[in-house]
Every structure is written in structure tokens, then in C-alpha cells.
Amino acid sequence: MESRTLGIIGGTGWLGRATAEALLESSFIKPDHLLISNRSGVSTFEPGVKLLADNQQLVDLSDIVVLSIRPEQFRELQINARGKLVISLMAGVSAAAISAATGADVIVRAMPNAAVEIRQSFTPWYCIGNLVERDREWVQRLFECVGAADELPDEDGIDYLSALSGTGPAFPAMLQMALTNQAVAAGIPLAIAQRAAQGVMVGGGQMLANRDPRQMIESLMAYRGVTAAALQSMADQGIESIVGRAVQAGAEVARRGL
Ligand SMILES: NC(=O)c1ccc[n+]([C@@H]2O[C@H](COP(=O)([O-])OP(=O)(O)OC[C@H]3O[C@@H](n4cnc5c(N)ncnc54)[C@H](OP(=O)(O)O)[C@@H]3O)[C@@H](O)[C@H]2O)c1
Structure with a gap:
């Protein structure tokens, strides 16, 4: 102590x-x-x-x-x-x-x-x-x-990670909200849409605690079915660059100073 x-x-x-x-x-x-x-x-x-x-x-x-x-x-x-x-x-x-x-x-x-x-x-x-x-x-x-x-090893990493890990539940919350809203727009009742989206974020997140995300994606893509089509659509629309720009936008604020 x-x-x-x-x-x-x-x-x-x-x-x-x-x-x-x-x-x-x-x-x-x-x-x-x-x-x-x-x-x-x-x-x-x-x-x-x-x-x-x-x-x-x-x-x-x-x-x-x-x-x-x-x-x-x-x-x-x-x-x-x-x-x-x-x-x-x-x-x-x-x-x-x-x-x-x-x-x-x-x-x-x-x-x-x-x-x-x-x-x-x-x-x-x-x-x-x-x-x-x-x-x-x-x-x-x-x-x-x-x-x-x-x-x-350097201070800039703190400013960058302020916009990544420092945001805590922010990115998952935004994805969960988008999944919920899209399900409602597709005709799923709100309460069910909320439970479905929460299951993805919370259940999926817990599974990833001990698994490599790349291997997870590869094994899901290998089915060449529903999940593969959804993931491929996200990749084709530039999910990596959307995420990259989001983190850079936050990091710029941290670097500039608050
Ligand atoms: N919350 C997060 O998830 C998170 C994540 C990463 C980093 N941070 C950083 O953590 C810092 C605190 O964030 P927070 O979310 O904990 O804010 P917060 O809930 O608003 O807490 C700020 C605390 O500071 C006290 N305070 C304000 N001025 C003071 C002063 N002059 N002297 C002594 N106490 C004073 C306030 O109490 P009184 O009003 O009673 O004075 C309050 O308890 C921020 O700089 C933020 O960037 C937060």
C-alpha cells in the first residue's frame, strides 16, 4: 500500500x-x-x-x-x-x-x-x-x-489516443445508435431494435476481449453469406478511412489545445 x-x-x-x-x-x-x-x-x-x-x-x-x-x-x-x-x-x-x-x-x-x-x-x-x-x-x-x-514514447501519442481510447464508450455508442436507427427505419419495433443493437455491441465486445478481430472477420467472411455481405459493404464504402478521419479530427483538437 x-x-x-x-x-x-x-x-x-x-x-x-x-x-x-x-x-x-x-x-x-x-x-x-x-x-x-x-x-x-x-x-x-x-x-x-x-x-x-x-x-x-x-x-x-x-x-x-x-x-x-x-x-x-x-x-x-x-x-x-x-x-x-x-x-x-x-x-x-x-x-x-x-x-x-x-x-x-x-x-x-x-x-x-x-x-x-x-x-x-x-x-x-x-x-x-x-x-x-x-x-x-x-x-x-x-x-x-x-x-x-x-x-x-512521445507526447503526441497522448493527443492522438485522446481521440481514440480516451473517447471510451463514444464510438461504440454511435455505432449502436446507428444500428438501432437503421433497424427502426427498416420496420423493426424500437424496443427490439434497441435490444438487437445492444446485443451486437455488448455481446460482440465481450467476445472480442480474448479474440483477434482480424481472425474474427476472416472467419465470418469465409461463410460468404449474410455477415460477409454486410462487412464487404462497409469495407467498400471506406470504413477504415471514415474511422481514420474521425480520430484525426479529435486528435487535431487535442494537439491544438483546449
Ligand atoms: N470523463 C471522461 O471520460 C474523461 C476521459 C478522458 C479524459 N478526461 C479529462 O478529465 C478531466 C475531468 O473530466 P471529468 O469528466 O471528470 O469532469 P467533471 O466531471 O466536470 O469534473 C471536474 C471536477 O473538477 C472540480 N473542479 C472544477 N474546478 C475546480 C477547481 N478550480 N478546483 C478544484 N476542483 C475543481 C469540479 O467540482 P466543483 O464543481 O465542485 O468544483 C468537478 O468535481 C478533463 O480535463 C477531461 O479532459 C475525462
Whole structure:
């Protein structure tokens, strides 16, 4: 169990809260080594977890500071985190901007997704500054508490993956909605269309947890039947390039900065 103190600025938000809960549940950190701050003063954490209104006090009392606020809220934030390890979960805020605003010179940029809630996030992370080996292992273990994690070789990968894995349920939700709407347009009753589309996304997704998607497609194409015709139509219409352009559009926003 971690003996250093972790402070999460914005720890009552969607991502910060789910992360904090996972760290407590997995005993990665004890409640009295976890500090949370927000502006509203509202928290539903167990009593041992201290809620602070003063972000600088949180920084001063913490060994490691997590930034889990929105980029526009970060622009208003005034903290001096010199000498601290700062871990940012924010999309579209560069490590250089975080360093300039906080004074910290060791910055980890990490990009979890909403599946932190069910401990199935994939979290790529990248560090600028001199991260000692003990801290490198610690950061990796921290993000393994909410799913799987990998250290990236460069910061641009964070901006790119913000638009890919960072989007979490967004792409599946859009595909599920399209499948539902198309089934309804084809005359299937709404409730049945919804169940059919959900089955594709949830059941199919679970099957892919341990299977190679290319092999899956090849074996389905080999039947040369209904599924093959549908997949071939998607391929002919450029599904790869639609997906590629979508991720690039998001990545451009992340690279430009929020
Ligand atoms: N949600 C996701 O799936 C996801 C995925 C990848 C990355 N991210 C990144 O994670 C960050 C947080 O996103 P979120 O979805 O968790 O947002 P959120 O639910 O709006 O949470 C933001 C939290 O920050 C607090 N806050 C705002 N200003 C503050 C300040 N000055 N000092 C202290 N606390 C402050 C808010 O509480 P009060 O209003 O009480 O202050 C709230 O608890 C964003 O930068 C986003 O890019 C999110």
C-alpha cells in the first residue's frame, strides 16, 4: 500500500471520483493518504478522505498531485507545485503548459477513459522530466487499478489516443445508435431494435476481449453469406478511412489545445 499522499484536484468529478474510488477499493492507497479538492465543498467519499477547498493546501500536503479538472477550469487554477510529481488527466493541455502554470518539472500526462468506472479503462501515459524508476512503476500500478496501462514514447501519442481510447464508450455508442436507427427505419419495433443493437455491441465486445478481430472477420467472411455481405459493404464504402478521419479530427483538437 502506498505511504505517500495523493491529492486529486477535481476528485469529485466523473473521472477523478471513479479513479479515487478504484484506488481505495484496490487498497492502492489508504483513505487518510488521499486528499480531494473541489469548489462546491460537496463530497460523498468515506469520512477518512479529506476534502479541501484550497488547492494550494492540497498541493502542499501531497507528494503527488493529480489534475482531474476540465481544461477551461485549469486556466483559472493557481497553484505552485514545484518539486511535486504532477499527473494530468486533462485532454488537450500540453505538459509544457502544465509545467509553465504550476512550476512542476516532472509531469505525467495520462489519458484514461470513462471505463474507469468499471475498472476497464485503457490508460496510455507519457512523462516529461526525470521520473525516477520507483515513480515510473508507481504510475503504471496506479493506472492498472483502473484497467490496463502503457507508457508511451512521445507526447503526441497522448493527443492522438485522446481521440481514440480516451473517447471510451463514444464510438461504440454511435455505432449502436446507428444500428438501432437503421433497424427502426427498416420496420423493426424500437424496443427490439434497441435490444438487437445492444446485443451486437455488448455481446460482440465481450467476445472480442480474448479474440483477434482480424481472425474474427476472416472467419465470418469465409461463410460468404449474410455477415460477409454486410462487412464487404462497409469495407467498400471506406470504413477504415471514415474511422481514420474521425480520430484525426479529435486528435487535431487535442494537439491544438483546449
Ligand atoms: N470523463 C471522461 O471520460 C474523461 C476521459 C478522458 C479524459 N478526461 C479529462 O478529465 C478531466 C475531468 O473530466 P471529468 O469528466 O471528470 O469532469 P467533471 O466531471 O466536470 O469534473 C471536474 C471536477 O473538477 C472540480 N473542479 C472544477 N474546478 C475546480 C477547481 N478550480 N478546483 C478544484 N476542483 C475543481 C469540479 O467540482 P466543483 O464543481 O465542485 O468544483 C468537478 O468535481 C478533463 O480535463 C477531461 O479532459 C475525462
